[in-house]
Amino acid sequence: MLFGTTKISSSEVAGILAKAESHFFDFKDKRSIPKVEKSASAFANADGGELYVGIGDAKEKDRLSHLFKNEEDANGCVTQIFSLFNAGPEFVTCHFYEMAGRGLAILFTIHKTPFVVRTSANRTFRRQNAQDRELTSAQELTRLELEKGVHSYEDAKVEATPDELKTAETMRLFLENVTPHSDLDDFLKRERLTVDGKLKACALVLYDDNPQSLMPQAAAKVYRYKTLNLEGEREDLEGQPETIEGPAYEVIKKTVARTKQIVESIPILSSSGLVSVKYPEDAIHEVICNAVLHRDYSLNDYVHVRVFDNRIEVESPGKLAGPVTVKNILKQRFARNKKIVRLISKFPSPPNKDVGEGLNTTFKSMQELNLGRPEIVETDSSVIVRLKHEPLASKEELIIDYLKQNGVISNTKARAVCNVQSDSVIRKIFRTMIAAGELEKVPETRGTGTKYRLPVSN
Template structure:
């Protein structure tokens, strides 16, 4: 594949040489063998992605530019790297050149992979801080396979009788409504949630009346109320004992949302008109809690945690994001860790994942409609945390001007995406109000569907 050579200035060189090697960055001398460098590439791909600069030397903690004399000098590196990425995806290469330094630095951007990448020594590495660590145990490999979505704990067998799922109350009710002419056990065998007379984890979670009896410490939801707005809840700020919500996934999600809303309604906030109840969009809570339950890693021995604070709600789901999904692309990408759970819970009446694949987008849009800030999604070492903040968005006018601080122009569509305003005419009125104040002006020669606005030129 052709490799672009970019010319960068002294400020960009200084920024690169001032980077610290960490979870996302690594610097290597061009003298290091390409085979050893594949450990770093494997580690980045198997973790969260990262960037590797080849042609940078280190001495006493200081980095210096010592690039390749020309593109051909890097051929050995490129050939072995492309063996690691045989389909040509999952990475990006470019050479960096600067007038003030000699030689070309090879910049390798590695994206988070949906498959496991091995180094040239045949071993699997993962990035941990500034180190590339080999996967040394079967349990660590199994966890990585689940993180990548290659395997799922939902297919594991549970050591209970099949009647736990075929003759439960929820199954009888489900079958009467969904498949009244079908025998439960036969149907479950066809869906591969009962295999060889034993139910799978997915079967137990969906169709046992009390899955927690068979899957303890990994299938409940814990609900907490902390009377504080501090970053961490403490024993002193915990209001009463945490609630434990059990039952099959379908009823568990519904009950969790209802109990969370009850807790939230008890919170009062001082507004201009006095004390008022705090409100969150019910669809936001529903979609985020649903995602936490159906997409979690059931191989991690922990529960889903919902923490209600004075100024936010935290929903923490065990396990990292699966496959190629990251906090940055989660609204655009789709990957189901627990395919059977996602598919079969959607067969229930009024399913919790009604709009499969659109849940989080619905949650974010609902927050915008109430003029609340977007939830923040953070991937932790062993879990995913969603922070639903009760913080007001800036006014639409403020958001337009803030956007134009970093962009040359703005359109009606962009404002509607930023603010959640659905009406084009309402956005036009915002533009006209800012125009009359002398803060913005039309971009010349852009009208109709291509109309755009920019900061008023002084």
């Protein structure tokens, strides 16, 4: 819990009242604590947010007419909201604001929780845009628990028996190398990898030679798009997407190898001519490894690896689990598939040997090669990591370096050198450089054939 009181001026009050309700922000009247509970539940079960209690909505004539008189008057509301977070009180904080002498408003700052937050009436809500949407069906509630990592599909029963692993080469090699040695039945029993005489999904994904026969989503797809565009279209696709199957260990290994092979075949234009794209190997490995190990296996979708002319995109099915958000992903630790993560680390040369360092390694490796920071985006049903091949040198520096090597440059060449899609961006850079005396137009060139050079001394 965090308490404190801050006196704010009329102008600061006006600033608060001017805020619009959104996916991350709401006002609630103190007269309806059940509605306050709804919003607290909704924010905690989505992406977190800020909730002012005691302030009416924008439709009311006097939005400050029902503020709390003092902290004692607000105690009941505070106690009620914190009671919803008994499983983790650190995920909600509270602060009082004295609204220009009119009374107190409470600001609850609610963080995304690794557990489901329900109201005192045992109802479950989730924030969607500026609405608190109730989840009522068993399917919706199960989906929320899977997304949060309360439960994982790795423990789901699949239609395969333990006997089917007796002929699996992956299982045999694992048992030969794991310490202490044990036979198949003892190992499955010790690790609790069966339920009602059937394998759990995690056992199938890890130890079956072809888990995709029952779980097609356990594969990865690799695409090569010959474009700089934000979205790859069918006409940009080089060849057919490749499907990589096998146990998780092999999917990671083969997907990394194939991605590297594709990337290294891409020529890019530098100041010294055409060179191969170079990404740090461990950055590619860590992003793909994370995508396979931490994905939501309940979703019927593959891990997608898309190689563009200027970046690699790795899309992993499922939202960020537990308390992990895009903002805290480098510091927060949470494994959706705890058994898969733990057991794959027992393989010889495990793909996740540096447990917990995955994306930190990626960021560090990209920085060491003077490339841009990886970009992490969370969609409604997946997490996308983009590794961009964009040198941190300024575009002006890249153009000058090219001119020192090649003498002249056109708009088309400059776009390729700078990894820029828009010719208008390059035209603006050219104008700025000409005005600064760093560039001049080559005489008697015009239109699409216009070329530029370093200034010639008189």
